[in-house]
Structures are given as C-alpha cells and as structure tokens.
Amino acid sequence: MSDVVYIEDLAGHEGETVSIRGWLYNQRSSGKIAFLQVRDGTGVVQAIVSRNDVSESVWESVGQLTQESSLIVRGEVKADERAPGGFELGLEDLETIHIAEKYPITPKEHGIEFLMDQRHLWLRSSRQIAAMKIRAKVTRICRSYYDDRGFTLIDSPILTPASAEGTSTLFSTDYFGETAYLTQSGQLYLEPACMALGKVYCFGPTFRAEKSKTRRHLLEFWMLEPEVAFAMLDDIMDLAEDSIEHVVQTALVECADELEVLERDTTSLQRVQKPFPRISYDEAVEILAGAGEQFEWGDDFGGGDETVISEQFDRPVMVHRYPTVVKAFYMEPDPERPEVALAVDMLAPEGYGEIIGGSQRIHDHDLLLSRIHEHGLNEDAYKWYLEIRRYGTVPHSGFGMGLERVVAWISGLPHLRETIPYPRLLGRIYP
Numbered sequence: 001m002s003d004v005v006y007i008e009d010l011a012g013h014e015g016e017t018v019s020i021r022g023w024l025y026n027q028r029s030s031g032k033i034a035f036l037q038v039r040d041g042t043g044v045v046q047a048i049v050s051r052n053d054v055s056e057s058v059w060e061s062v063g064q065l066t067q068e069s070s071l072i073v074r075g076e077v078k079a080d081e082r083a084p085g086g087f088e089l090g091l092e093d094l095e096t097i098h099i100a101e102k103y104p105i106t107p108k109e110h111g112i113e114f115l116m117d118q119r120h121l122w123l124r125s126s127r128q129i130a131a132m133k134i135r136a137k138v139t140r141i142c143r144s145y146y147d148d149r150g151f152t153l154i155d156s157p158i159l160t161p162a163s164a165e166g167t168s169t170l171f172s173t174d175y176f177g178e179t180a181y182l183t184q185s186g187q188l189y190l191e192p193a194c195m196a197l198g199k200v201y202c203f204g205p206t207f208r209a210e211k212s213k214t215r216r217h218l219l220e221f222w223m224l225e226p227e228v229a230f231a232m233l234d235d236i237m238d239l240a241e242d243s244i245e246h247v248v249q250t251a252l253v254e255c256a257d258e259l260e261v262l263e264r265d266t267t268s269l270q271r272v273q274k275p276f277p278r279i280s281y282d283e284a285v286e287i288l289a290g291a292g293e294q295f296e297w298g299d300d301f302g303g304g305d306e307t308v309i310s311e312q313f314d315r316p317v318m319v320h321r322y323p324t325v326v327k328a329f330y331m332e333p334d335p336e337r338p339e340v341a342l343a344v345d346m347l348a349p350e351g352y353g354e355i356i357g358g359s360q361r362i363h364d365h366d367l368l369l370s371r372i373h374e375h376g377l378n379e380d381a382y383k384w385y386l387e388i389r390r391y392g393t394v395p396h397s398g399f400g401m402g403l404e405r406v407v408a409w410i411s412g413l414p415h416l417r418e419t420i421p422y423p424r425l426l427g428r429i430y431p
Ligand code: 4AD
Pocket: 164, 165, 184, 185, 186, 187, 208, 210, 216, 217, 218, 219, 221, 223, 225, 226, 354, 355, 356, 357, 358, 359, 398, 399, 400, 401, 402, 403, 404, 405, 416
C-alpha cells in the first residue's frame, strides 16, 4: 500500500487520505459514532467512524473489534487541537487482520506478578512503550557520548573463566568439561584493551546471581564500562560526572514526550549539572552517624544507607576511598592510606542508589598477584590479566554504569523490572 504512514508522521499528511497499520488500543462508541484508539508503535491516533459515512460492512467490522485486534484503518488526516499528537483520522475504510482473543490486560489495575507473567503483552501498554523508548534513547545517548570522545568500543566476552566482582554471584555453565561463568563485568578485558587503544568502553549484558529480591537488582543487566590508560581516580570521577550530566540533560530533551507519558516530574533532573559533590567514605559515614543510623566504619553501604547519604545533596554525589576490605581485588590502594581503595561510587538522588561503581586499578604486578591470592582466586584464570602488568604497565582507571539504574532514575520508575524488556529476577525466567 502506497499510502501507509506511521502515526508519528501524520503531521506531514494533513488533508490526505492515508492508511495506518496497527492494533486497537481502546474504543468507545455512542450509537452512530465510534472512536477507535489505534496504536502502531510510533504513537496512538483516534480514528472516528461515523455510521452514515461508511458502508454497512465497515460499520459491522468496527462492532466486532476487540482490544488489541490488528487492523488497517484508512481515512483523512484532520488537525484537531484536542487530539493527542494534534491529529485524528476520519475513518473511511477498515481492514481487520486478526480479531484478538479476550485480552488479559485491561485498563483496570492488575497485580505486579500477573503483569510480569504477561510481560510479552504488557510491553504494549503506553507506559511500558515509553519506558522502552527511554531505554533505547539513553543507550544511544551513552554510546554517542563515548564514540564522540575518541573511545573505541570493545565487545567483551559473555563466557569467561574468571570472576571480576566476587565469587558469590557467579552463574556457571559447562564449557566442554571446563567451568565457564557468565560475565559479571567486562572490565578485566577492557584493561588489556586500553593498553592497546588508550580509551575504550564496552556495553553489554552482565550477570549476577544475586540471591536477594530488591527493586535495584536484576540477575541480568546491562552495563556501560569505560576504561582509560593513564587515568587516575580524579580523572575517572571527572568522566563519570561529565557523562552523567550529558546523558541526563540530553535525555531530558530527547525523551520529553516519554517522560510526560510517565508523568515524571523533571525538576530534580534539571539540577543534574556539574560539579557534583565529592565526599570521602569517611565523610559519608559521618553523615550516617549524624542521621542516627547504626553503621560501622568498614561496612559497605546498603540501599538504605545510600538513600540517607544521597538525600543530603540535590544532585548525584560521588563517594570515594572505600575501605579496601569491602571492594574488589583489583582496586589500587590509596598510597597515603592503604586501608582505603581509590574507588568511587556515584549515588543518584531520590533513592535510586548506586548508578556507577569504579576505581583506579592496581598496575603493579606483584601487588595484584598477592591480592588475587588474598581473595582466594585461582591464579591460572588471571594469568593473562596479570601479564598486562609485565609489559609497559601504567596507572589506569574505569567504571561501570548500570543502564537500568540510570533509566529507572531518569524515568522515575521505582523498580528496575520496568526498565528492561524481559527482566531476569530471583525466581523468574518467564517469559
Ligand atoms: O559496582 P559494580 O559491581 O562494578 C563493576 O562491575 C566494575 N567491574 C565496573 C568497572 O569498574 N568497570 O557494578 C557497576 C554498576 C553499579 O554501580 C550498578 O549501577 C550496576 O552496575 N549494577 C547493577 N544493576 C542492576 N542489577 C544488579 N544486580 C547490579 N549490580 C550492579
């Protein structure tokens, strides 16, 4: 059909007769007039059917349509200020492609477990469509940020012999008689790559067998990880700050329509401007003490602690220099205070928690080897990683940004499960 258009392009076709292919989102009828809400993935448009203006068979077909039936509507594009998107369709013809069975998701409220079971259908609702579009746009904004600044994309492997972030959250699988793990982070592969290419990043799925159910944890999530040769902790904090400011401010413009669908109040996002506050772990512990929280120096922050700390600030806060004992084996100790690591976490406002975790890496071969032993890791699996420290080793740093956490924060979605098309959660691998 030559006159097929997408709903998002209707503005360029005012006064023309066009066809739209999609699904029936909703309908209402008042005797001689029917209003069909048709969606096609790019938007929703109302097609108005007047019984007197269409053939008997078209009017009959309209009466048979059920929610989510697939169809092609043909009619004249008319400007209407009251219509969402500014246009509606005066329906002239209708072709039904498939009459949908009774659709399980209706405009009434459903329980979350039910909706999660129906995730493959739930994706069709306007809020979910908005969330998926924001995710896709934020992905693109992030990629361009690094592409435009001379970073080379390095795709790290999904199947790996070594753990990056502790052995308690590994998914393992048989690799022809050897054990392979699903990657927890691409970092160990980026470090060698930055010695080849200077500035690199990876962006892909990562896996953590998290045995707890929280709104901030997925078993499979996407992480964007930059790694930069010669960069020190401060450099990587600058990069974290600049990239998050860029991503949020660009998303506010590019995702404006979707944020409106989600009814996101964006005032706090407007404030995400450099410089972000930078506090040490010690200062963060003082904040917790001041707020009357039970917390001991040397512990890691829980989700609740992160919220208390971030509530002190009106934009993301970077917490640096964590106790070495709570952080990963590869982190460079602070030369002035070896009991703390040159690590940084960025905590988002509004209770969204840690969106970035990173550090300066140990670049001395022998220190790294002793840390591998202290952490009870199998030296053989890290030989290649250690080797980087034998051929022109240099200080280097990087971080990982959790895509779903950033999308949840920007979108104002309280739970990560709505920020990824098919969430993997404890006790759930369906659909
Ligand atoms: O702090 P993490 O564990 O850091 C690393 O994996 C480093 N190797 C990254 C690096 O330096 N290249 O994870 C980084 C980020 C967290 O700040 C958080 O945003 C996200 O990944 N994240 C999760 N997101 C969803 N579900 C989970 N289970 C997550 N675990 C971490």
